[in-house]
Amino acid sequence: MDFRDTMQKVYSWACQIGNLGLWIIWLLIHFAVDLWYFALHIACAIESYLISSGILKRYKALDIDKLRYLAIVIESEEAYHIPAVIQLLQWLVDIGVKHVCLYDAEGILKKSKESILGKLNNATLFEEAGESNLLLDHKHITLEFASFPDGKEAVAKAANLLFMKYVKLGGSGKIQEEKIFTEAHMSEALRAVGCKGPEPDLLFVYGPVRCHLGFPAWRIRYTEIVHMGRLKSMRYGSLLKAIYKFTMVRQNYGS
Amino acid sequence: MISSLSPQPLIKPNTGTTLSPIPHVQNQRFKLASHVCPSELLSIRKRPGSACAATTQHRRYLLFPAEEEEEEREVKFTSDAPALAEELQRESMPRHVAVIMDGNRRWAHLRGLPVGSGYEAGVKSLKTLVELCCKWGIRVLTVFAFSSDNWFRPEVEVEFLMSLLESGVKEEKESFIRERIRISVIGDTSKLPKRLEELVINVVETTKNNTRFQLIVAVSYSGQYDLVQACQRIAMKVKDGLIEPNDVSESLIEQELETNCTEFPYPDLLIRTSGELRISNFMLWQLAYTELFFSQSLWPDFGEAEFLEALKSFQQRRRHYGSGGVSSEFANSCYVVYIELFFAQSPRPDFSEAEFLES
Numbered sequence: 064m065d066f067r068d069t070m071q072k073v074y075s076w077a078c079q080i081g082n083l084g085l086w087i088i089w090l091l092i093h094f095a096v097d098l099w100y101f102a103l104h105i106a107c108a109i110e111s112y113l114i115s116s117g118i119l120k121r122y123k124a125l126d127i128d129k130l131r132y133l134a135i136v137i138e139s140e141e142a143y144h145i146p147a148v149i150q151l152l153q154w155l156v157d158i159g160v161k162h163v164c165l166y167d168a169e170g171i172l173k174k175s176k177e178s179i180l181g182k183l184n185n186a187t188l189f190e191e192a193g194e195s196n197l198l199l200d201h202k203h204i205t206l207e208f209a210s211f212p213d214g215k216e217a218v219a220k221a222a223n224l225l226f227m228k229y230v231k232l233g234g235s236g237k238i239q240e241e242k243i244f245t246e247a248h249m250s251e252a253l254r255a256v257g258c259k260g261p262e263p264d265l266l267f268v269y270g271p272v273r274c275h276l277g278f279p280a281w282r283i284r285y286t287e288i289v290h291m292g293r294l295k296s297m298r299y300g301s302l303l304k305a306i307y308k309f310t311m312v313r314q315n316y317g318s
Numbered sequence: 319m320i321s322s323l324s325p326q327p328l329i330k331p332n333t334g335t336t337l338s339p340i341p342h343v344q345n346q347r348f349k350l351a352s353h354v355c356p357s358e359l360l361s362i363r364k365r366p367g368s369a370c371a372a373t374t375q376h377r378r379y380l381l382f383p384a385e386e387e388e389e390e391r392e393v394k395f396t397s398d399a400p401a402l403a404e405e406l407q408r409e410s411m412p413r414h415v416a417v418i419m420d421g422n423r424r425w426a427h428l429r430g431l432p433v434g435s436g437y438e439a440g441v442k443s444l445k446t447l448v449e450l451c452c453k454w455g456i457r458v459l460t461v462f463a464f465s466s467d468n469w470f471r472p473e474v475e476v477e478f479l480m481s482l483l484e485s486g487v488k489e490e491k492e493s494f495i496r497e498r499i500r501i502s503v504i505g506d507t508s509k510l511p512k513r514l515e516e517l518v519i520n521v522v523e524t525t526k527n528n529t530r531f532q533l534i535v536a537v538s539y540s541g542q543y544d545l546v547q548a549c550q551r552i553a554m555k556v557k558d559g560l561i562e563p564n565d566v567s568e569s570l571i572e573q574e575l576e577t578n579c580t581e582f583p584y585p586d587l588l589i590r591t592s593g594e595l596r597i598s599n600f601m602l603w604q605l606a607y608t609e610l611f612f613s614q615s616l617w618p619d620f621g622e623a624e625f626l627e628a629l630k631s632f633q634q635r636r637r638h639y640g641s642g643g644v645s646s647e648f649a650n651s652c653y654v655v656y657i658e659l660f661f662a663q664s665p666r667p668d669f670s671e672a673e674f675l676e677s
Contacts, residue, residue, distance in 0.1 A: 215568045215603065222549045222571060226563035229553050244549045246542045273610050273635060280602035284542065287595045288610060312595075 111300025125303070127159040129310045134164040134263035134286065136278050138270025141294040142167035145175050149182045151269075154299050155204065156185065158306060162205045164189070164260055168276050170210035180206065189260060207260045214279040221252035253281060262286060265309045267302075269294040287312060402454050405626065410633045412586030414458040415451065416608070418600055419444065421592030421616030428616075434478050439618035441486055448533060450625055452497070458532045458582050462600045466506065466540040483537065484514045487521055494521070498530035504576035505539030506547075532580055539576075541602030548574035577604055584608065587632045589625075591617045609635065 133155065137148065148165070155163060165172045165179075172179070180186050189207035229243045262282045266289070268275060273290040275283065289305050291297065402408055419440055426436030444461060451459045464479060487501075494501055503518050510518065518537075551574045555561045561570070577583040585601065585608045593614045597605060611628045613620065 214606070215571075218545060218603075219566055219568045219571060222552070223563055223566050225549060226553060226556050226566060230556065230563055244546050244553060246546055249542070249546055249549070271635070272607075274605070274607050275610075277606040280606065281542065281545070283597065283602065284540075284599040285596055288597070289595055290610070 107301070108298070110304075111298040114300035114303050115298075125158070125307055126310045127306070130160060130264055130306060132162045132164070132261050132263045132265075133160050134166060134266040134278060134283075136266060136268045136270070136275050137165070137167045137172065137294060138268075138272065138276065139167050139169040139171055141270055142169070142171040144294055145178060147294050147297065148172065148175075149179060151294070151297060151302070152179070152183055152186070152204070152206070154302055156183070156202055158303060160204065160306075162189065162207075164207040164209055164263060166209040166213075166276075166278050168211045170212075173208040173210050176206075176208050209260070209279060211277045213258055214277045217253060217256055217258045217279065218249075218281060220256040221249055221258075224252045224255060225249070249281070258282075265289065265306070267291045267305065269297065406454070406629055407633055408455060411455050411629070412609075412632055413456065414460070414580070414582040414585045414587075415456055416460040416462070416585035416588045416601060416605075417447065418462045418588070418590040418598060419617040419620075420590060420594055422618060424592060425616040425618040433475060434482075436618060437479060437482055441482065443618050443620050445490075446621055447625060448499075448531075450622060452499070452531045454629075456531075458534065458580050458585075460504075460534040460536060460577070460585060460601070462536045462539065462598075464505070464537045464539070465598060465600070466538055466543060467599065469509065469538070480511050480514055484511075484517060487514075487517055491521055491524070494525050494528070494533075498528040499525065500528040500530075500532040501525045502532060502534045502579045503537055504534060504544070504579070505537040506543060507538060509538045534577070534580060536600065540599045541597075542599060544576050544601070545571070545603060547576065548572075572603070575603060577601065587611060587628065589613055589620075589628050591615050591620050591624075 135151070142148070152163065152165075176188075180188070183204070183206075185203045186206050187203070189205045192205045225243055225248060232243070258279060258281075260279075260282065262284060263286050265287045266275060266278065266283060268288065268290045269292070270276070271293065275288060287309050289309075291301065291305065402411075422436035422440040423433050424436075425439060426433050429435075447461075448459060463483065468479075469476065493499075501521050503522055507515050507518055548571050552561065552566055552570060556563055556566075572578070572583070575583065584604050584606075588597065588601075588605060588608045589611045590597070591613045593612065595612050597610075609632050611631055613624055613628060615624045
């Protein structure tokens, strides 16, 4: 029995030492992975600083005119961080972006429209900017606010408009349907129901998931989509780099 | 038009709300200590993100045999292809993957080859992808083979593509039937050469009852066209008095989209190759909550390793609202090690009560 007890004690010590060893290994793995991501984070921060301070000269020669319309999709939980949104918009104004569409699925940004416009001295609503205001000065920006109903619901409303027209014309036969329901007519109908924004050239997604969260689908046929990470981790340098990369892209549009 | 030719869906169309993202199950694996030998507790296992290059090379060799065999190689679904890669979680696999097969011409240009060689190489990549999808339990694969904008390409190139499509469908028809793969085609097929259009109708009809796997080929397709044709179909129902104009809703439009030929019309994952960051008028309505993965590889170079990378990225990224970013990725990638260690500390079931209390 003494021998058995002794063996059990030895076994128990061995297990405890083994467990301690496993904990140390786990801590080392944790440390190594943290170190790796820390190094990546530092590298990104340094690059961002170099871009922001203008040390990396190529980002100075940014042809911002190529970016006619920018869309920003923000995941709804992050859209509550209005100060961060305002900071982002301020950076875009500094870069020279003239027209921005802000989108979040639940319409939080729409509800905060007044607050955002109030904080930005030189911003107007896209709908209020007439033809004469399209040639804005460098530090002015138009903002469009969109949410999920401006996507699929708007297409359904636009389709209803076309159906009313179809019924009025006493539609019958395939030819009639094909004449009324065309892509051009759908675009017109969407404008008629209030979705007047143009197709963005570039779309930034801020949030944990890499999808556009229901941004009006009709408008993103050829839009470049870039996932920027979390809004709280946004950096001016990353923003500038992403816009610069876009200006270097050449699209074939399928041909 | 394809709308009059597409087979009736076998399953009732998805009429659920479009707001719900497809839930993603986080990578969680629990291993009971009773099932683990003591020696295993002290070993660190490979986890997602640590694929062995040699293993990957070996797998690539299995899927890409000697060059002289490739010409005659049909789609094979034997046990030669590997089972689910150990880095992937079966429960978190996407049900529907969509692919924009971009980069064939650039691939050929980089090698000093004619454009046709790029497309032929692309066909081989597609065969590989279909094999892998079948083996790894992906139910639907949609590929963007030819866009409505592609009609503006040089006529010679378009003719080549049409002939390639025709020969590809003819060659693989028997294997699709044998392997119970359903083929569906979406897009405006009325613009296709007559012979190809008839072949497409025939293959779609012949394979419509197959249930193992579905390959949807988008030919002469555009996302805006898909929406417009859905409206045209609804208009016919309005004309027939089946629907009031004001009753048209999003769900009604969804039911009439061409992608409703499948049980899973919304892709979980979209892969675009060649480094371009756009969806190019592909499945505009359906991609609202689809994870977008932009691969730097050109399409002919997109093989098992690249597909694995896309799937791992899909599985590691959170698909639901909540925390994310670096800390989440770290947690996912090391979670199993942590759990194994945790259970290593827990008392094993064969401990006596006294031992348990003592530990």
